[in-house]
Amino acid sequence: MENAKKHLLTEIDIFKAMDKESLASLLSHTSVFLRAKGTMLCMAGEDAQHIYVVLSGWVKIYRETSGGAEAVLDVITTGAYFGEDTIFDGGLYLSNAEVIADAEIAAIPSALIKENVEKNQDFTKALLGHMSRKQKAKEHDVEHLSVQSAPQRIGCFLLRLAGGNSFKNVSFDLPYDKTLIAARLGMQPETFSRALTKLRNEAGVEITGTKVKIDEVERLSTYTCGACSSEFPCKDTKK
Amino acid sequence: MENAKKHLLTEIDIFKAMDKESLASLLSHTSVFLRAKGTMLCMAGEDAQHIYVVLSGWVKIYRETSGGAEAVLDVITTGAYFGEDTIFDGGLYLSNAEVIADAEIAAIPSALIKENVEKNQDFTKALLGHMSRKQKAKEHDVEHLSVQSAPQRIGCFLLRLAGGNSFKNVSFDLPYDKTLIAARLGMQPETFSRALTKLRNEAGVEITGTKVKIDEVERLSTYTCGACSSEFPCKDTKK
DNA sequence: CGAGGTGTTGAAAGTGCTCAAATGGCGTGG
DNA sequence: CCACGCCATTTGAGCACTTTCAACACCTCG
Numbered sequence: 278m279e280n281a282k283k284h285l286l287t288e289i290d291i292f293k294a295m296d297k298e299s300l301a302s303l304l305s306h307t308s309v310f311l312r313a314k315g316t317m318l319c320m321a322g323e324d325a326q327h328i329y330v331v332l333s334g335w336v337k338i339y340r341e342t343s344g345g346a347e348a349v350l351d352v353i354t355t356g357a358y359f360g361e362d363t364i365f366d367g368g369l370y371l372s373n374a375e376v377i378a379d380a381e382i383a384a385i386p387s388a389l390i391k392e393n394v395e396k397n398q399d400f401t402k403a404l405l406g407h408m409s410r411k412q413k414a415k416e417h418d419v420e421h422l423s424v425q426s427a428p429q430r431i432g433c434f435l436l437r438l439a440g441g442n443s444f445k446n447v448s449f450d451l452p453y454d455k456t457l458i459a460a461r462l463g464m465q466p467e468t469f470s471r472a473l474t475k476l477r478n479e480a481g482v483e484i485t486g487t488k489v490k491i492d493e494v495e496r497l498s499t500y501t502c503g504a505c506s507s508e509f510p511c512k513d514t515k516k
Numbered sequence: 517m518e519n520a521k522k523h524l525l526t527e528i529d530i531f532k533a534m535d536k537e538s539l540a541s542l543l544s545h546t547s548v549f550l551r552a553k554g555t556m557l558c559m560a561g562e563d564a565q566h567i568y569v570v571l572s573g574w575v576k577i578y579r580e581t582s583g584g585a586e587a588v589l590d591v592i593t594t595g596a597y598f599g600e601d602t603i604f605d606g607g608l609y610l611s612n613a614e615v616i617a618d619a620e621i622a623a624i625p626s627a628l629i630k631e632n633v634e635k636n637q638d639f640t641k642a643l644l645g646h647m648s649r650k651q652k653a654k655e656h657d658v659e660h661l662s663v664q665s666a667p668q669r670i671g672c673f674l675l676r677l678a679g680g681n682s683f684k685n686v687s688f689d690l691p692y693d694k695t696l697i698a699a700r701l702g703m704q705p706e707t708f709s710r711a712l713t714k715l716r717n718e719a720g721v722e723i724t725g726t727k728v729k730i731d732e733v734e735r736l737s738t739y740t741c742g743a744c745s746s747e748f749p750c751k752d753t754k755k
Numbered sequence: 756c757g758a759g760g761t762g763t764t765g766a767a768a769g770t771g772c773t774c775a776a777a778t779g780g781c782g783t784g785g
Numbered sequence: 786c787c788a789c790g791c792c793a794t795t796t797g798a799g800c801a802c803t804t805t806c807a808a809c810a811c812c813t814c815g
Binding site for chain 1: 581600601603633634637640641648651652655662663702741744
């Protein structure tokens with residue numbers, strides 16, 4: 278089982294760029310474990326010994342202010358990872374990571390990543406590419422928070438879930454709690470709920486429970502993407 | 517003159533990590549030029565041939581939505597650079613860069629950066645460190661936009677300008693236009709102006725024209741940092 | 756069935772935005 | 786040197802969007 282799951286790692290951007298032997302060695306030092314919903318993977322301020330890769334389930338990356346407010350920076354699932362920004366700067370996690378849907382997690386020792394950067398060109402470039410993408414995703418978030426309204430942010434979120442391929446009657450499920458989506462998009466649950474109503478009325482989106490149906494992708498993107506710099510379908514990383 | 521300015525490059529984080537010969541070669545392929553306020557250095561969507569380093573002056577990094585709104589992602593000065601996130605991902609600038617105070621700019625061919633990554637360990641690690649810091653700065657922005665009020669965002673901005681060393685009667689000048697600071701912090705000029713009034717009344721900050729005086733740093737940080745996850749003085753990169 | 760968590764709705768308050776107008780500084784052309 | 790015009794900043798008034806607080810409906814799980 279462990280090995281089966283580890284195999285998932287070989288499909289991840291940066292590890293695909295690694296030669297077989299190095300990867301095998303890396304995997305042999307990587308532990309895979311199951312964590313139940315509610316578990317903390319790490320806390321801000323802790324010494325960062327590992328990069329954590331999500332193999333299944335969902336993990337919330339967030340920070341807490343001393344005033345008790347919570348800022349959700351990301352919510353990640355299969356194939357995504359975090360902690361890589363600690364390896365070459367600071368060595369501390371700056372965010373909390375909490376499992377919000379039972380998850381399988383791979384913990385890769387940071388030291389090994391560092392070693393591989395030293396000896397493997399392609400891996401390093403892949404890592405640099407990855408960090409560039411991640412930074413762009415953050416810029417995307419900043420832009421959205423500063424220029425989009427709540428319904429527009431949700432619309433953009435839905436369009437990214439839709440994948441941007443089909444154009445009529447796209448259907449799918451929301452990946453996690455509405456409350457958490459709201460937090461991820463920087464708004465209150467109530468605001469989220471009301472914004473959905475607005476999207477229903479003004480952008481042809483049907484939402485019942487976790488089921489989402491977008492009548493016309495184009496209509497929604499007109500509503501949403503006029504307030505975003507990236508053209509539709511949203512080019513920025515999905516993350 | 518050019519050479520004098522180029523010397524500034526040797527003091528920049530990632531170039532400090534480069535060996536003398538490589539750096540000399542890099543510099544010989546680097547052009548330095550003056551650009552007047554109002555000049556565009558690059559536009560989103562353009563092919564990214566260079567990394568631009570600001571040697572003096574100020575440059576605004578921003579995006580425009582099709583609706584005409586503007587999101588200012590950063591405003592940088594001496595020692596800062598941009599475009600490094602295009603080298604290993606995408607190869608296109610995703611933001612506009614406009615000179616907002618006469619600036620000396622060094623243009624370093626992206627291809628050379630790539631070459632140096634291939635042959636220089638220390639440089640690569642420094643670059644990875646730099647990208648990590650930049651990402652953290654963006655996370656900082658995201659957090660602020662989602663949990664801080666306008667006056668608090670300004671307060672945090674001022675505290676970072678103050679440098680966090682002195683504790684009473686810190687004085688300094690605002691680095692650029694209030695209008696631009698407002699945009700950088702994701703608010704309207706009017707909101708910025710009114711928020712300053714609030715800071716004057718509630719946090720002991722005196723602001724007259726571009727002059728800023730903080731009576732008690734601690735008082736301001738109490739007002740501001742309760743809504744931020746990083747303890748005072750703000751640990752995130754100053755950028 | 757009851758408890759707790761999730762989501763929705765209403766009402767009221769707050770925050771920030773828009774539009775408009777006044778102020779003041781500063782550089783240009785006369 | 787002055788008048789003019791432009792731009793940055795401030796202020797006022799009204800409005801729109803979000804938040805907050807409260808209440809309630811649902812659903813799931815023991």
